Amino acid sequence: MIPLARPQLGKTEARAVQEVLESGMLVQGQRVSAFECELALRAGREFAVAVSSGTSALLLGLQALGVGAGDEVLCPALSWPSPAHAIRLLGATPVLVDVDPEDWNGAPEAYAEARSSRTKLALVIDQFGNPVRRAELDDVVGDLPVVEDAACALGSHFEDAPCGSFGVLSTLSFHPRKLLTTGEGGACLTDDAELAARLRALRNHGQSAPGEFLEAAGNHRMTEIAAAIGLCQLARLDAMLDQRAKLAERYVAALEALALDLRVQRSPRGVRSNRQTMAVWLPDSAPPRPEVMQRMRDLGVGAGILSYSLARLPHLLCPAETPVADALADRGLALPLFEGMSAQEVDQVVEALKQALTQS
Ligand SMILES: Cc1ncc(COP(=O)(O)O)c(C=O)c1O
Structure with a gap:
């Protein structure tokens, strides 16, 4: 049987995982930090915040940007439902934009039409790894903040910059259907230091530092095991x-x-x-x-x-x-x-x- 997808996890990954197990440090250690540095470099961003899935990255990212009840968020109509779920989970409304029949991404003209006075931001998706038409989208959304769901697009490239570098925040997924997998995993990418700090708190029980609780939040951390696998995959x-x-x-x-x-x-x-x-x-x-x-x-x-x-x-x-x-x-x-x-x-x-x- 030729399967739809077959992640390549070999001896290198097995050795890296073994090292984590022997270290006894299973969460939020040096491998997660190293993975974040490599991801940020790869995507042309200042900061990467690794989390437990692409869905968590979207949820925390939109929350950190203040999306909430009464807001509308523009969202492509063709997708795995995670972006719309994140919007709904925060009490906001997804306003769907149809996709273009050629590139299968949210059509810039549809974003322009769907915008209203309640629009909080425009979420764009590099669907199936295909980069969105960034310059056209920039023109139509104007001053509206953009979030780039680059879940599928690590390694894809716009004319002049890597995917994952568009907008105030972008997100990645490391699910086994993606090029690079950590089993489950995801990341938020941004150039905004304050936003990155809020994201680090939101993924870690709302803490700004150990024991310094700023707000109620869940646990969305990436494990050292996942990051060790991710580092091996990133090298390839x-x-x-x-x-x-x-x-x-x-x-x-x-x-x-x-x-x-x-x-x-x-x-x-x-x-x-x-x-x-x-x-x-x-x-x-x-x-x-x-x-x-x-x-x-x-x-x-x-x-x-x-x-x-x-x-x-x-x-x-x-x-x-x-x-x-x-x-x-x-x-x-x-x-x-x-x-x-x-x-x-x-x-x-x-x-x-x-x-x-x-x-x-
Ligand atoms: C466009 C898009 N965003 C988000 C996600 C969610 O990623 P994850 O499965 O890591 O939660 C997916 C998953 O396939 C996706 O295709």
């Missing part, structure tokens, strides 16, 4: 990026050669996607997606649902007209792409997709 990030770029190039050429009207995510000119997800948008004429997925599974290939249309999740209470997000949620298909995947496996996936789409 450039190699991962190169490998994914080559595999994605092969995918795109092979998918185009099928001439089956499959659309892939396009990147704006001059940027680099880390290719966190390889996906196709199935045409209306294709068999229903569950059937395509089952046929591919029968041929030994794991394919998955690409993402979710947030307007359609009733518990979020934010209905909106988002036809592009709806269509991608219905007909987006994620294909296997992972470190260590071979070119031959890419060909096998494309062949399985072809058979699944053409089999009568």
Whole structure:
């Protein structure tokens, strides 16, 4: 079976974890600090605050920026629900913006339309690792603070800066579906020293220093075990990026050669996607997606649902007209792409997709 994702965790990671276990220092030690320094450097930021997941990073980040009851937060309509959950958990309202049919990111013109007098900030997502159109977004949001959810985008690059460097705050995830994994994990990135200090307190029971409690807060700390794994993975990030770029190039050429009207995510000119997800948008004429997925599974290939249309999740209470997000949620298909995947496996996936789409 070729799985959708297969994290590469080898002897280097095992040795690093063993060292942590032998040290007896399991939380908030030197490895978390070292991981934070490396992340900040990589993303072109002053500060990184490591936390226990990408969702915690969003929740603490928005809380630290003062998002609360009565606020509206602009949010792309196509996503894993974490950004909208963080907004709702703080008592604010997600206002959904539809995504662009080419780059699958929140469309700048939709941000402009969705803005109101209650808008607190604009949350943007480099969806599936594809950088947002930063300059255009900057123009349309004007003085509105921006938060960049770069959960999928470590290693991606805007024209002139790394992803994770946009806005007042950005967030990362280290879930196993991401390029770099720590098992579970996440981080907030910022250039604002005060914001970073508040985030450090919010992740650690509201303490500014041991025993100095400033406010009620939870425990969102990253473990030393997770950071040790993250440091090993970070040392390989450039190699991962190169490998994914080559595999994605092969995918795109092979998918185009099928001439089956499959659309892939396009990147704006001059940027680099880390290719966190390889996906196709199935045409209306294709068999229903569950059937395509089952046929591919029968041929030994794991394919998955690409993402979710947030307007359609009733518990979020934010209905909106988002036809592009709806269509991608219905007909987006994620294909296997992972470190260590071979070119031959890419060909096998494309062949399985072809058979699944053409089999009568
Ligand atoms: C855009 C986006 N933001 C946030 C998250 C949440 O990250 P985590 O799973 O680490 O909580 C995800 C997870 O897939 C995501 O895709």
